[in-house]
Amino acid sequence: MTEPDTMQTILIIDDAKENIVVLSRLLKSQANIIFALSGEEGLKIAGTNLPDLILLDISMPGLNGFEVLEHLKQSQTTADIPVIFITGIPDAETEEKGLNLGAVDYITKPFASAVVKARVRHQLKLQRLTTALKEANTRLTQLAMSDPLTGAYNRRYFLDALKKELERVQRYRHPSILMVFDIDRFKSINDNYGHDIGDKVIIEMVKVSTTMLRKNDTFSRFGGEEFTILLPETPLAEASQIANRLCMQIARTTIESGNKALSFTVSCGVTQLRDDDQSPDSIIKRADIALYQAKQSGRNQVVIADDTAPLVSN
Ligand SMILES: [Mg+2]
Numbered sequence: 001m002t003e004p005d006t007m008q009t010i011l012i013i014d015d016a017k018e019n020i021v022v023l024s025r026l027l028k029s030q031a032n033i034i035f036a037l038s039g040e041e042g043l044k045i046a047g048t049n050l051p052d053l054i055l056l057d058i059s060m061p062g063l064n065g066f067e068v069l070e071h072l073k074q075s076q077t078t079a080d081i082p083v084i085f086i087t088g089i090p091d092a093e094t095e096e097k098g099l100n101l102g103a104v105d106y107i108t109k110p111f112a113s114a115v116v117k118a119r120v121r122h123q124l125k126l127q128r129l130t131t132a133l134k135e136a137n138t139r140l141t142q143l144a145m146s147d148p149l150t151g152a153y154n155r156r157y158f159l160d161a162l163k164k165e166l167e168r169v170q171r172y173r174h175p176s177i178l179m180v181f182d183i184d185r186f187k188s189i190n191d192n193y194g195h196d197i198g199d200k201v202i203i204e205m206v207k208v209s210t211t212m213l214r215k216n217d218t219f220s221r222f223g224g225e226e227f228t229i230l231l232p233e234t235p236l237a238e239a240s241q242i243a244n245r246l247c248m249q250i251a252r253t254t255i256e257s258g259n260k261a262l263s264f265t266v267s268c269g270v271t272q273l274r275d276d277d278q279s280p281d282s283i284i285k286r287a288d289i290a291l292y293q294a295k296q297s298g299r300n301q302v303v304i305a306d307d308t309a310p311l312v313s314n
Contacts, residue, residue, distance in 0.1 A: 007032045008124050011051035013042030013068060014086070015060040023055060023086070026113055027120055039063030043071050046078050052127045053120065056103070058087040058094065069101045080130070082123050086111070147221040149199060150206040158220035158228050162280040165232055169273045176273045177231040177239040180287040181209070181246070184265045184299040186225040197257050201225075201264050208249055212242070228284075236272050236304065243268045243302040251300055265300035267291055272305075 010027060012020050012035040024033045034049060036042035039060050046054060054072070058065035065085060072078040084105040085098045095106045104126075105119055145157035153161075162178065169176050183189070183205060190198040205227060209219055218230040231239050247266055254261040269290030277283050290305035297303070 008052035008128065009034060009049065010053045010055060010120070010124075011035065011042065011046055011049065012055045013039060013060075013065075014055075014057035016057070019057065019086075023116075026116060030117065030121060031124060039065070039068040042068055043078075046072060046081060047075065050077065051081060052131075053123050054081055054083045055086050055120075056083050058085055058089055058098070066097065066101060069098070069103060073102050082127055084119065084123060086116075150203055150221055152206050152210070152227075153218065153220040155220060155222050158218060158222060158230070159280050161218045161230055162228075162283065165230055166273055166277055166280060166283065168232070170275055170277075173275070174233045175235050177229075177234050177236065178271050178273060178283050178287050179229040179231070179239065179243050180222070180269045180284070180291045181205075181227040181229070181266045182268075182291055182295070183225040184267055184295070186264075189262070189264060193257050193262060197255060197262065200255050200257075201262075204253055204255055205250065205266065208253055209246060212246055212249060228287075236270070239270055239272075240302065240304055243270050247300060247302055267294035267299045268302040269294060270302060270304045 008030075009032045010030075012023050012033060014020050014023075014035070015037055017037065020035045020037075024035070027033060031052070034045060034051065036045050039062055042054070042056070043063070045051075056065045056068060060068075063071070065087070069083055069085075072081060072083065082104040083102070084107060085095075085103050086107045086109065087094070087098075088109045090108040095108075098106050104123055107116055107119060145153055147154045165176050168174075183201060186198065186201070189201055202221070202225065206219070206221065209227065209229070213219055213229065214231075216232050220228050222228040231242065234242075247268055251263065251265045254263045256262075269287040269292070271283060271286040271290060273283055286305045290303040294301050294303040
């Protein structure tokens with residue numbers, strides 16, 4: 001862990017100005033100091049400035065320190081900010097109450113300067129580590145659910161979304177749709193133009209698709225040149241229009257390769273999620289069969305999977 005290049009911030013909340021002056025002087029070499037002279041003002045500042053540590057007085061007119069801490073813990077944005085009580089109330093019961101409410105430390109006045117400095121330094125260090133850990137976790141979560149080339153969701157994320165949507169369909173009985181798209185003759189694009197161009201085609205496919213989708217649709221790069229789209233609460237006729245529009249839009253798209261413009265097409269299988277689907281697998285299988293029919297019928301088209309009459313459009 002390297003030293004931070006930015007100073008951390010401590011918020012002091014105390015109704016006595018002289019306490020703020022003393023603490024500021026003591027701690028200004030360790031952090032930026034901001035302050036509030038009441039609990040109400042302190043809560044406001046905490047919510048907007050998100051300090052790394054709060055030093056909190058207990059006896060204050062208006063909201064007292066305990067009440068301020070309770071409010072901090074109730075809000076998601078401030079719940080994780082560590083709070084140290086600094087107080088002239090030296091009894092064990094008050095200290096216990098403070099710690100039970102979620103304070104990380106409790107310092108009684110009169111205090112030894114070196115002790116306050118050491119305890120504050122310790123909390124600031126912990127806070128720095130916690131922040132770094134949270135950021136690393138967010139990055140890992142992002143990586144675990146997305147495709148590195150395009151940033152689109154990956155197969156794992158999509159299967160999870162499809163499973164949840166299947167549960168919703170079975171519960172609320174609304175129509176939801178799965179589409180599977182596959183880039184036509186992708187192998188020959190790679191063979192003839194190279195993998196860099198192949199990658200460009202993939203990236204373009206993602207770009208065009210995501211601009212055409214609605215807010216609640218989930219798009220994924222499901223595998224190499226295969227993409228899936230989940231359209232919740234969408235009737236089959238509307239889904240069919242969307243799939244056809246996407247097919248046409250892709251066919252109009254070109255990729256530059258040297259001085260040539262390369263165009264490409266996609267085929268698509270569409271199916272509706274069903275009450276009797278046991279798992280995402282059976283839905284994907286139906287869409288894949290429709291996709292296969294689209295390929296067999298000459299590519300660059302949409303086939304709707306339908307038990308009674310598989311219907312070729314476009
Ligand atoms: Mg006070």
